[in-house]
Amino acid sequence: MGRAGRFIVRQDEASTAVEVLADGRVRVGDAPDPFTVRTAGEGHYLVSDGSRTWRVAVVGAPDARFAGTEGLTARVEVEPEGAAPRKKARAGPGETAAPMPGTVIEIAVEVGQHVSAGDVLITLEAMKMELPIRAPRDGIVSAIRCRPGELVQPEVALVDIS
């Protein structure tokens, strides 16, 4: 423990540089005061900056790791600085993927049709709500990868646009 090193932590679009100091304390970004991190049980940490202490929980396999504190939670990816990026767990671009599992209630386009960025391609129903899946950019619909009534999973492209 207490191995000094530099890391990059990614959550969605944000990435933060983190340095573990020789004494085991952790400097996050350009914050002036490093944090002291104590273990308080399995995947459970007490993190202090000298004036305040946070309880933090961390769970999940390295490719699906979540951290949470004070009711906030996010998926985090931790990589040693300079290391080759870990193989992405999330599939493909997923530009036309469902944000959550849902049922296809309408397919608004056909193969070969020209679409403009923002056009509704598919309408899903999930959790009693209608969710439109929109074209991420201008292009031609080259494939439709779902059927009306199908329950689709997130991170899988529903429509290909070339």
Added chain:
Amino acid sequence: MITRVLVANRGEIAVRIMRACDEMGIDTVAVYSDADAHALHVRAARHAVRLGPASPSESYLSIGKLIDAARATGADAVHPGYGFLAEHAGFAAACHDAALVFVGPPAEAIAAMGSKIAARRAMQLAGVPVVPGETPTDQSDASLAAAAGRAGYPLLVKASAGGGGKGMRLVRHEAELAVAVAGARHEARAAFGDGALYVERLVTHPRHVEIQVLADHHGHVVHLFERDCSVQRRHQKVIEESPSPAVTPQLRARMGEAAVAAARAVGYRNAGTVEFLLEGSGDEAHFYFLEMNTRLQVEHPVTEAVTGVDLVQAQLRIASGLPLPWRQDELFQRGHAIECRVYAEDPASGFLPQAGRILLFRVPERPGIRVDAGVESGSDVSVHYDPMIAKLIAHAETRDLAIVRARSALSEFDVLGLATNISFLIGVLDSEPFRIGAIDTAFLDVNGSAFIAPPPLPPAAIAAAVVHEERTAGAAAAGHARETPDPWSTLQGWRG
């Protein structure tokens, strides 16, 4: 006495009902859809019956399948919980016809309160205050306009048959009326198959204050005081409490009497809730009948905390034909209770409901804290049902202490793997308007965005994630060896 109850519901309320049955020596039957085959409520029951596919219409809303399941398992009673078929008069009647005790009111009382027009008329006859307004019998545009003129502006045009805001229009001036009536009528027909409308004056800055009632089959009706549910987001309750910071003893007595009169007027039995809009506060306040919920409410635990009454056990005793064990003057409120509803939804993405696996679900353990949950670590939250996954109830001597207790417990409530509204709840509890109790039902819709924390986690969480990565990676590489003994890791089960 009832001996075996089929619980026609899922999630936290099914689990909660089964626990009450266990304590009373009543056998339990769970029902489940394919999406819930491994759900907590299925394991909480002694018997379980599959209903069908995940879609509610093929499972939890299928009256035929539920009655068949009750017959097949030898159940003699059905508890509907809330939602699904709980306020469906046809389901109560179907249970009755199948010689099953419906743990709730008679079908006639559900029907009487299910129509806004009929309920309002019954309340007026019973002397229960209603919001100024009327329901023209001929429903012509001219009659609706005349009724609107008498009620006064601003006003609401509402669907008689509806709920959940469908077919409802706000009309500020007379000039807006014609368009609103046409729109509401169309929407009401589409949603409920019934275009009947009524108009009522808009009560400005109301609080939502409701009274819990219990009625037995021996002519006794009591109320168990109020719950204040003014913290709502788009008509969805988020935080509820009892007592209400706006209610004085004199007002409480008046509202309680009105609620009991409302229950008597429709021949009510079992547990029910009479909802009121409260205009103003204290002895001078006005209250108006809103609707009656003919079932157990989501927020029933705050009443249980302050009165010491187990409402589900009371329901089961009443359904078994036993008389209420207390008179009105034997019931008291003690201390203050606050309930926070934990939803699997992401405040930062417009409260988008979240589906996926809960990797960690760790409930806070503190004195005065109760958590009713329908999930556990490893549970899947599906797209098919309500995203509410748990309720946290804090009970303390005073309102201030209950707020602190709820806030402290929420900050220790670890739900990881999908986004929840927990940080939003903490933000509301911390806010000045909530702390001083100066809010109305529009509070969250106007001010809610202030409680949405931006997505990146605080730096402290980043630091912990890095240390976790180092340790788990190090452990994987070096087997069980550690360079130095870590006193924290030797304290098994210790919780910060």
